[in-house]
Amino acid sequence: MDRLKIVVCDDEIVQQKLMKALLEKYLLENEMQAELKFYPSGQSCLQDSREILDADIFLLDIFMPELNGIDIARELKDLGTNGKIIFITGGNDYITEAFEIHAFSYIQKPVEYEKFAKVMNAVVHCLEKARYIDIIADREKRRVYLADILYVETLGRRLVIYTKDEELETYLSVKNFMDEYGGNEFLQISRYAAVSKSRIQRIVGRSLYLMNGKELLVSEKYLPTTKKLHIEYIHTKKVANV
Known part of the structure; x- marks a missing residue:
């Protein structure tokens, strides 16, 4: 499909590096191109909302200080994004809220490549069918x-x-x-x-x-x-x- 635009929001530098490595591996294996944007907090992500509302995929860490992933997703939805939201989480605390805002899926930490690739395959397939x-x-x-x-x-x-x-x-x-x-x-x-x-x-x-x-x-x-x-x-x- 055409070039993807993917947004990652995570307050942990190590987790950001991991997501970058996973995305680059997936894109390389599937011969795909993407614009990747990384944000260290919910505030910085939403401050750049005009630039990212057209993103295809949002990978949001749920557990972050002040604005968590659920808060960010709700705000992005209210602003009109049609991007697919995938939550990265270390627990099941917000699963109900994730489905209430029509999140595409969620990935449990620690994020392993096989699990990550499976979700990415599903979301890319969904995007290809968007008509x-x-x-x-x-x-x-x-x-x-x-x-x-x-x-x-x-x-x-x-x-x-x-x-x-x-x-x-x-x-x-x-x-x-x-x-x-x-x-x-x-x-x-x-x-x-x-x-x-x-x-x-x-x-x-x-x-x-x-x-x-x-x-x-x-x-x-x-x-x-x-x-x-x-x-x-x-x-x-x-x-x-x-």
């Missing part, structure tokens, strides 16, 4: 990134695309959307609706709840598959523990 959909909405051409979509549903002859900030209508069926763009990122929960896997909070009975609290109904026909794929998706997010 967008060009639609005509309100007679204007619009580009919607799949990562921004919460769910889609058909109303009459139109497909309504729901993002965090807006609702867009276009002429497309859920089946065509799934065939063309669904890939491994969306779950079809009925004949008329599909949901982003990363936006699902929980499934209770036939009720599917999104992270923003929105409740959707899963049809009886799609319920077994929806539950199965949701569980599988959760497990894939724990790849760094394997």
Whole structure:
């Protein structure tokens, strides 16, 4: 893929050197290029936020004084980054918070190359699949990134695309959307609706709840598959523990 931009934030010099060595080894073995930026604290990282919001990958140490990795990730998310966040941690204290902010994964210390490479392979594969959909909405051409979509549903002859900030209508069926763009990122929960896997909070009975609290109904026909794929998706997010 194109040149990556990777940000590392860790307050320990030894750990920074280790991450640099691991990244250089991975990039060399996979014949990839990347711009690497290192920060010794959360404050210095956020002070440079305008320069790093477009980064593809953030490797953040969780345990740092004043601003920890979770604080940094939340701030970066609020500022609008679409980069994948990977936490480096010596414990399990903040795992729940990591998933609440949609962290891509986490790596337990001591960081070994095999484990590191596995997570990097997963995140690079995810980045390669990052795509967008060009639609005509309100007679204007619009580009919607799949990562921004919460769910889609058909109303009459139109497909309504729901993002965090807006609702867009276009002429497309859920089946065509799934065939063309669904890939491994969306779950079809009925004949008329599909949901982003990363936006699902929980499934209770036939009720599917999104992270923003929105409740959707899963049809009886799609319920077994929806539950199965949701569980599988959760497990894939724990790849760094394997």
